[in-house]
Amino acid sequence: MNSIHLNKVLPKYFTPNTVGTTSTIWNQKTTFEKGNHYLIIAPSGSGKSTLATAMLGNHFQYDGTISYNEIDLKTQPIENIVGFRKTEIQLLFQDVRLITDLTIRENIMLRTFGKKNADIDGKIESYAQILGITSLLDKKAKNCSYGERQRSAILRSLINPADFLIYDECFSHLDLENKKTAFNLIKTVASEKGSAVIFFELNDFPFAHQCNILNL
Amino acid sequence: MKNITKSLFLYLGLFLAFVLVLGCIQLYTNANFLFGKKSSDSNYWITLSKTITPDNIGRKELLGFNPKDVEDLKKWNEVKDVYPIVSNDFRVSADGGNFIPFYTDMYLEAVDDAAIDINNLEDFQVKDNTIPIIISREYLNLYNYGFALNQGLPQITEEFAKKIEVNINLTLKDKNLKFRGKLMGLSDRIHSVLVPKKFLDSINATQATALTNQTIFTRVLVKVNDANDQDLIAKMNKKGYESNQESLRSAKIKGKLFLVLRTIALIGIFIFLLCIFMIINSIKMQFLEQQEEVSIKYLLGYSPKQMVRKISRFFSIRIGIVILFCLILLSVCQYYLSLSQVSNGMLPQFISYYLWTLIVIIPVVIYVVVNRLIYHWLIKSWKF
Numbered sequence: 001m002n003s004i005h006l007n008k009v010l011p012k013y014f015t016p017n018t019v020g021t022t023s024t025i026w027n028q029k030t031t032f033e034k035g036n037h038y039l040i041i042a043p044s045g046s047g048k049s050t051l052a053t054a055m056l057g058n059h060f061q062y063d064g065t066i067s068y069n070e071i072d073l074k075t076q077p078i079e080n081i082v083g084f085r086k087t088e089i090q091l092l093f094q095d096v097r098l099i100t101d102l103t104i105r106e107n108i109m110l111r112t113f114g115k116k117n118a119d120i121d122g123k124i125e126s127y128a129q130i131l132g133i134t135s136l137l138d139k140k141a142k143n144c145s146y147g148e149r150q151r152s153a154i155l156r157s158l159i160n161p162a163d164f165l166i167y168d169e170c171f172s173h174l175d176l177e178n179k180k181t182a183f184n185l186i187k188t189v190a191s192e193k194g195s196a197v198i199f200f201e202l203n204d205f206p207f208a209h210q211c212n213i214l215n216l
Numbered sequence: 217m218k219n220i221t222k223s224l225f226l227y228l229g230l231f232l233a234f235v236l237v238l239g240c241i242q243l244y245t246n247a248n249f250l251f252g253k254k255s256s257d258s259n260y261w262i263t264l265s266k267t268i269t270p271d272n273i274g275r276k277e278l279l280g281f282n283p284k285d286v287e288d289l290k291k292w293n294e295v296k297d298v299y300p301i302v303s304n305d306f307r308v309s310a311d312g313g314n315f316i317p318f319y320t321d322m323y324l325e326a327v328d329d330a331a332i333d334i335n336n337l338e339d340f341q342v343k344d345n346t347i348p349i350i351i352s353r354e355y356l357n358l359y360n361y362g363f364a365l366n367q368g369l370p371q372i373t374e375e376f377a378k379k380i381e382v383n384i385n386l387t388l389k390d391k392n393l394k395f396r397g398k399l400m401g402l403s404d405r406i407h408s409v410l411v412p413k414k415f416l417d418s419i420n421a422t423q424a425t426a427l428t429n430q431t432i433f434t435r436v437l438v439k440v441n442d443a444n445d446q447d448l449i450a451k452m453n454k455k456g457y458e459s460n461q462e463s464l465r466s467a468k469i470k471g472k473l474f475l476v477l478r479t480i481a482l483i484g485i486f487i488f489l490l491c492i493f494m495i496i497n498s499i500k501m502q503f504l505e506q507q508e509e510v511s512i513k514y515l516l517g518y519s520p521k522q523m524v525r526k527i528s529r530f531f532s533i534r535i536g537i538v539i540l541f542c543l544i545l546l547s548v549c550q551y552y553l554s555l556s557q558v559s560n561g562m563l564p565q566f567i568s569y570y571l572w573t574l575i576v577i578i579p580v581v582i583y584v585v586v587n588r589l590i591y592h593w594l595i596k597s598w599k600f
Binding site: 056058078079082083084085086090093097098099100101110111113 | 519595
């Protein structure tokens with residue numbers, strides 16, 4: 001997938017508090033291109049998660065259209081939409097969504113869809129080392145802190161990256177140092193794969209970055 | 217632990233349901249072995265008459281079968297052929313002449329040759345003033361074992377009986393006729409004194425009294441596929457026809473037995489449907505218990521269709537195993553049943569082979585049904 005097009009998208013059942021302002025994605029035309037990095041900055045209540053999940057095809061409670069390349073999501077059967085999540089688009093939710101009864105490693109392996117090899121194992125080890133969670137890999141997710149889970153979920157999102165990586169406030173429980181490390185890892189992996197990255201954040205990152213900044 | 221107990225009860229329920237349903241199918245097969253199978257190739261003969269009631273007593277037009285009754289009978293599915301029995305409309309007597317000193321009033325009946333169980337009927341026609349007669353083997357037995365012994369008379373073999381000639385006297389409206397009667401054979405099928413039909417018809421036609429009753433037959437001989445057919449019995453009862461054939465009595469027992477079997481099978485099907493309902497619900501419960509896991513997998517890109525397929529396949533295989541155990545139990549029961557006295561050596565040692573095919577058929581059907589229902593339920597539950 002090379003691009004995601006948002007055309008006059010507006011939530012059906014609530015009005016984001018930024019609607020009507022000059023710089024917003026709501027009710028406008030916006031295109032996200034593969035290979036680019038975006039940072040969407042928006043205050044609370046502006047519908048960040050609503051837009052992120054709509055872009056994943058998890059709901060259709062909006063007017064307007066969201067298209068992958070030229071394919072309107074609303075016209076697609078559920079099995080096709082799920083199919084896109086394997087290689088075209090993935091989302092890291094604000095609440096990380098790890099299966100609490102599985103270990104961190106098992107949770108990460110969910111993204112490989114049953115594939116196991118030394119390359120994957122190597123990646124897990126090296127990313128875990130960068131993120132500082134090596135000792136957690138065989139710990140159950142329910143026994144990890146929120147910040148640890150957030151780093152684990154970031155690792156999961158990078159193990160088999162899709163064309164578009166969406167992160168919904170994924171650094172909310174990390175300190176500045178960890179934020180920077182995680183951001184750099186995401187940037188590196190995405191660049192290797194040529195993926196687009198879209199961050200939804202409350203504020204701009206407190207460090208230098210080259211993301212295209214958009215407002216919601 | 218809770219899960220194990222729950223599945224244990226579910227599979228126990230399924231096992232009982234399958235034992236009931238499959239057991240009934242096997243018992244039905246067994247009953248057919250014991251009472252005789254329905255078959256369109258076999259022929260059974262039964263003699264039908266109307267039940268005598270105070271209303272029809274002595275009235276041939278009510279007691280007999282009119283042409284409409286005969287036509288109706290021919291339309292019954294169970295009936296292959298209908299042969300009305302013609303009786304004499306004049307007085308008949310017989311005497312032994314000088315050879316055997318006896319005299320008796322008697323009757324004559326006639327039926328189409330096709331209905332008579334004697335191989336060669338070429339000579340069954342009146343020739344040279346001699347009437348060939350066919351009587352029931354029972355009559356000869358009655359004489360030999362009932363009458364002759366205590367009267368000090370000699371017993372008569374079939375061959376000897378065929379040599380005896382008696383005088384048959386017909387008392388007609390305007391004249392008397394004298395014939396010689398000669399036994400031609402013995403019938404196991406028809407309890408009567410039979411003479412050639414052409415002969416009886418021609419004499420009846422000359423009798424004025426016969427005109428009104430000419431087309432009324434007191435009894436009819438019926439060829440059926442299966443004298444054990446409970447549907448036939450039901451129809452006969454409804455029309456007020458009766459027959460004293462022994463086979464009909466076993467049909468009545470068989471009819472009642474099948475009714476009981478059908479009832480048990482219905483209960484089994486009911487339990488089976490309940491179990492399917494339980495299976496669907498328990499799969500739903502599994503999805504609900506793992507809702508978080510399922511929804512995370514769904515968001516990560518796992519196909520819901522495949523997730524449902526996996527769990528349906530798991531249940532179908534389990535059901536196949538339950539049916540296998542059930543059939544093994546039934547096989548053991550059938551084996552011992554076939555050896556027992558009840559079976560009288562008439563039951564097969566193994567259960568019907570088509571029951572084994574259900575190991576595949578039922579799980580496949582359940583797989584398709586459960587798969588479809590659960591998938592729709594899951595997709596519906598995700599819509600928001």
